[in-house]
Amino acid sequence: MLVNLDPKDGRPLYLQIMDEVRRAVVLGTLRAEDPLPSVRELAAELAVNPRTVSQAYQELERESVIYVRRGQGTFVSPTVRRGAVERRSLAAAVAKRALLDARRNGLSAEELVMTIQKLAAREDV
Amino acid sequence: MSGVPETFAVATHGLSMRYGRETALADVDLRVPEGSVYVLIGANGAGKSTAMKVLLNLERPDAGRAEVFGLDTGAHGPEVRAQVGYIPESHEPDYPWMTCGRLLRHVAAHYPAWDHAYAAQLVDVFGVRLDRKIGTLSKGETRRLQFVLALAHRPPLLLLDEPTDGLDPLMRNRTLAQLAEHLADSPTTVMIATHHVAEVESLADHVGVLREGRLVAEMTRDDLRRTVLRYRVEVPEGWQPPPELRIAGLRRSPGGREVQGTLVGEESDVTARFTAAGAAVRDVTPLTLEEAALALLAEEGTP
Amino acid sequence: MNDGTLHATPRWREVALEQIRFVGLRLRREALVAAAVVGIVTLIIAVDIARGSAETWFDSDEWIGIAFFSFLFPFAVWRREKRFGPAFLWTLPVDRRHLALTRVLAGWVWLMTALAFFMAWQHVLAILSRVAGAEIVPPIAIIGATAMYLLGSALVLGLRHPLRWLLGTAGVFFLLGTLNEALGRTTSGQSRMFSSSEVLRWLVYGPYGIDTLLSSGRFHTAMSDATTVWRAHPQLAWATTVILWLLISFAALWAAASRHREQR
Numbered sequence: 001m002l003v004n005l006d007p008k009d010g011r012p013l014y015l016q017i018m019d020e021v022r023r024a025v026v027l028g029t030l031r032a033e034d035p036l037p038s039v040r041e042l043a044a045e046l047a048v049n050p051r052t053v054s055q056a057y058q059e060l061e062r063e064s065v066i067y068v069r070r071g072q073g074t075f076v077s078p079t080v081r082r083g084a085v086e087r088r089s090l091a092a093a094v095a096k097r098a099l100l101d102a103r104r105n106g107l108s109a110e111e112l113v114m115t116i117q118k119l120a121a122r123e124d125v
Numbered sequence: 126m127s128g129v130p131e132t133f134a135v136a137t138h139g140l141s142m143r144y145g146r147e148t149a150l151a152d153v154d155l156r157v158p159e160g161s162v163y164v165l166i167g168a169n170g171a172g173k174s175t176a177m178k179v180l181l182n183l184e185r186p187d188a189g190r191a192e193v194f195g196l197d198t199g200a201h202g203p204e205v206r207a208q209v210g211y212i213p214e215s216h217e218p219d220y221p222w223m224t225c226g227r228l229l230r231h232v233a234a235h236y237p238a239w240d241h242a243y244a245a246q247l248v249d250v251f252g253v254r255l256d257r258k259i260g261t262l263s264k265g266e267t268r269r270l271q272f273v274l275a276l277a278h279r280p281p282l283l284l285l286d287e288p289t290d291g292l293d294p295l296m297r298n299r300t301l302a303q304l305a306e307h308l309a310d311s312p313t314t315v316m317i318a319t320h321h322v323a324e325v326e327s328l329a330d331h332v333g334v335l336r337e338g339r340l341v342a343e344m345t346r347d348d349l350r351r352t353v354l355r356y357r358v359e360v361p362e363g364w365q366p367p368p369e370l371r372i373a374g375l376r377r378s379p380g381g382r383e384v385q386g387t388l389v390g391e392e393s394d395v396t397a398r399f400t401a402a403g404a405a406v407r408d409v410t411p412l413t414l415e416e417a418a419l420a421l422l423a424e425e426g427t428p
Numbered sequence: 429m430n431d432g433t434l435h436a437t438p439r440w441r442e443v444a445l446e447q448i449r450f451v452g453l454r455l456r457r458e459a460l461v462a463a464a465v466v467g468i469v470t471l472i473i474a475v476d477i478a479r480g481s482a483e484t485w486f487d488s489d490e491w492i493g494i495a496f497f498s499f500l501f502p503f504a505v506w507r508r509e510k511r512f513g514p515a516f517l518w519t520l521p522v523d524r525r526h527l528a529l530t531r532v533l534a535g536w537v538w539l540m541t542a543l544a545f546f547m548a549w550q551h552v553l554a555i556l557s558r559v560a561g562a563e564i565v566p567p568i569a570i571i572g573a574t575a576m577y578l579l580g581s582a583l584v585l586g587l588r589h590p591l592r593w594l595l596g597t598a599g600v601f602f603l604l605g606t607l608n609e610a611l612g613r614t615t616s617g618q619s620r621m622f623s624s625s626e627v628l629r630w631l632v633y634g635p636y637g638i639d640t641l642l643s644s645g646r647f648h649t650a651m652s653d654a655t656t657v658w659r660a661h662p663q664l665a666w667a668t669t670v671i672l673w674l675l676i677s678f679a680a681l682w683a684a685a686s687r688h689r690e691q692r
Contacts, residue, residue, distance in 0.1 A: 007323075007327070007414070008410070008411060008412070010351065010354070010410075012347040013346070013347075039309055040306055043305040044302040045302070046327055047298070047302055047304075047327050048305060049161075049305070049308060049328055049329075050305060050308050050309035051160060051330070052330065103408070104357070181519060182518075182690055183518055184514070185691040199690070199691060199692045200692050202523070202690040203437045203521045203523050203690070204437060204521070206519065206521040207434070207435045207436065207437045207521035211519055213519075219510065219515075219516035220516075222454075227453065234442055234443070234445075234446035235442075235443060235520045236521065237435070237436045237437075237438055237439075237442075238436065278435070280435065
């Protein structure tokens with residue numbers, strides 16, 4: 001699992017980490033029962049306060065996305081689904097970013113949607 | 126996270142210090158929560174370093190007092206210093222005639238909490254050559270030795286003054302990663318004074334900003350992210366920002382109809398105030414820690 | 429605190445032992461130089477012994493050398509050790525005044541070691557030379573040496589630039605001396621400026637002078653005022669002098685160390 005943090009993202013770091021994990025699950029790079037890096041490892045890799053990683057993992061555990069196996073580490077929940085709910089929230093996040101970008105450039109939502117459909121129809125995009 | 130009141134690793138009360146005409150600290154009330162990574166940002170001046178020296182009782186403030194884990198720093202100097210791992214700003218080695226290994230043993234003898242196994246590990250990670258004489262070390266090598274000395278006794282409080290100064294980018298990365306690992310293993314509060322703000326971006330969870338000796342801002346990193354934002358605003362021609370809208374780094378487009386600046390406050394609040402002032406908010410972007418720090422350091426007319 | 433326990437400060441015993449080791453390490457270079465000098469001198473004396481002309485080496489006790497050596501010893505102990513400002517020493521978790529005094533103690537241990545070696549060396553040579561009535565420094569002189577060492581330590585610890593003060597004072601003395609010489613010749617007895625050489629003489633050869641301090645009751649005849657004052661009770665003279673000097677030197681050291689105390 002590759003986690004990248006965006007310093008320009010206005011959200012708290014622990015939320016970003018959580019989203020990255022969820023994204024990996026939706027994409028399939030993280031499957032059920034896959035091990036997650038330990039708090040220590042991830043903190044060192046990202047140069048982040050381990051407490052932040054702990055917080056992210058705790059919240060994910062609360063949402064049953066991951067679970068802790070005593071003495072063995074943290075793993076992706078067996079019951080996690082690459083289901084519609086996750087895909088929808090991912091899509092929402094992407095769409096929100098696009099809309100923000102559009103607004104900043106003075107484009108309306110309708111213009112954006114039309115252009116997206118046109119581009120999606122083309123084979124070479 | 127829970128309703129438990131925070132205890133502070135470091136708390137200063139009205140700390141003031143002047144060097145001749147220079148004001149290093151002016152009535153500073155720092156609060157560093159236990160277990161946090163607190164980054165103290167400020168322009169190149171004595172303030173940040175002075176604060177740390179006061180905590181170690183290396184300097185006595187002109188006014189005010191400070192506490193580390195509840196211990197008054199003046200009355201309990203030695204006890205406080207036993208809880209602290211300190212990396213000073215200067216790279217000047219203190220005993221150039223000594224070997225690194227001998228200095229490690231020398232310092233170890235003064236800290237009963239010294240972990241010899243961990244020290245050996247740190248020596249490995251930081252690539253310290255024990256047989257080298259300290260006087261022959263480069264700036265970076267000295268700094269790495271200072272890291273080993275500071276971390277080896279697993280102090281509850283780390284005071285790091287420009288810790289990555291003098292290190293090459295690869296070593297900087299490795300050092301910060303090692304610091305994160307250290308935090309995972311030992312409950313530690315870290316206070317970093319630096320102007321290489323970008324590096325500690327991800328590690329920091331609390332931020333304090335010193336401007337001309339005053340603590341102009343102190344908040345969690347998350348709060349900073351949420352409340353220090355850059356606004357791009359559409360304004361009528363000849364629009365002047367009202368005095369209550371304190372905008373830092375104000376920039377105007379050539380036509381005069383667009384204005385950009387950084388403000389502190391909840392987004393909804395600030396947007397409302399802009400609207401009330403006759404401006405329309407087009408775009409709100411979050412800032413990196415460095416950009417936010419710049420804005421806070423440059424802000425005019427803050428109380 | 430997270431787990432409720434604070435890290436402990438070190439026990440004085442550990443600090444003292446490490447300081448002694450440290451000072452020993454610090455003085456290694458000086459010790460080597462001293463050993464070389466002693467080696468050369470031994471050879472010279474040996475030659476003289478062989479020739480049978482070794483009396484000159486043993487006709488006066490080298491007390492003034494011991495006094496100087498002990499007084500200047502602290503300069504070597506504290507060489508290049510930052511004492512003022514944010515020094516490394518003061519970042520250690522030890523009470524600062526105590527740490528300074530412990531370092532002084534550590535230096536004293538090595539001074540005693542050096543003097544012990546010196547006295548043993550002298551003794552051996554005296555025996556080998558078979559010179560009758562050979563005068564060597566008595567072991568009791570180490571008390572006097574201690575007082576001189578403490579004074580030197582007070583100087584080094586208490587002043588930022590002890591060498592400048594030392595040379596400066598010596599310079600002033602010298603100037604006053606020559607000035608007084610010039611003036612003393614022209615004016616008659618009355619308005620004579622206090623002579624610096626007189627002060628020096630009193631300091632060294634006076635009733636409570638350095639001579640008394642290190643001589644343990646044996647005086648340089650004919651030169652010493654102490655001889656006239658204390659002739660009847662040389663041991664008392666010595667005891668009084670020793671106590672006086674020790675009190676003064678301890679007080680000076682305490683004042684100097686207090687300059688670095690933890691400010692409350």
